[in-house]
Amino acid sequence: MLINDPKTHGELTELYPQYETALVENDVETLTRMFWASPHAMRFGATENLYGIEEIEAFRKARAAVGLARKVTRLEIVTFDTDYGSIMLEFERETAAKVVRGRQSQVWVRLPEGWRIVAAHVSLLP
Numbered sequence: 001m002l003i004n005d006p007k008t009h010g011e012l013t014e015l016y017p018q019y020e021t022a023l024v025e026n027d028v029e030t031l032t033r034m035f036w037a038s039p040h041a042m043r044f045g046a047t048e049n050l051y052g053i054e055e056i057e058a059f060r061k062a063r064a065a066v067g068l069a070r071k072v073t074r075l076e077i078v079t080f081d082t083d084y085g086s087i088m089l090e091f092e093r094e095t096a097a098k099v100v101r102g103r104q105s106q107v108w109v110r111l112p113e114g115w116r117i118v119a120a121h122v123s124l125l126p
Contacts (some may be wrong), residue, residue, distance in 0.1 A: 001081060006077040012108060015115055016087055019106075020072065026065035032057045036109070036116040043120045046102070067095065070102075083110035101125040 002008075015034075022030035026084040032053065033058050039052035043059075050056045070093040079085035086108045092099050 004079055005082055008082045008085065009077060009116065011086060012077050012079060012085045015108075016077065017074070019117075024068045024070065026060075026068060028057065028060040031060050034117055035120075036111065036118045037113075038118075041116075041118055043122075046124050047124045053108070067093070069093065084108070 018030065019034055021027070022034070033057055035043070035053055037053045039054075041051075041053050041056060043050040043056050045059070048059060050059055065104060070091045072089050072091050074090040076088045085108045087108060088104070090101070090103050092101050094100075100101045102122060102124040106117045108115050109118050
């Protein structure tokens with residue numbers, strides 16, 4: 001198995017900032033497009049469990065577009081062969097009351113339509 005093939009790793013390294021920008025700007029169209037358009041896609045958030053692209057998109061559309069800015073404090077990308085990778089990160093978000101720390105994980109797979117997130121998880125730390 002090929003771990004962190006430079007070309008494959010570079011592709012995900014270029015894609016991730018697009019996701020981050022879409023996230024903090026609440027660009028629902030881009031965020032939805034970056035996920036696998038399948039009922040098998042999953043996203044577990046800080047307060048929600050979403051199964052399938054329709055639930056993921058509905059959540060994004062209903063979410064308030066305020067307070068989304070965050071600072072990524074650690075980002076780790078690992079690829080396996082040429083069609084599978086994971087992106088894990090830690091982040092901080094400033095609120096009026098405190099700094100919230102959290103983590104995010106994404107599983108990316110190269111599909112016929114390109115790289116897509118097939119599973120994601122976001123959680124907050126105490």
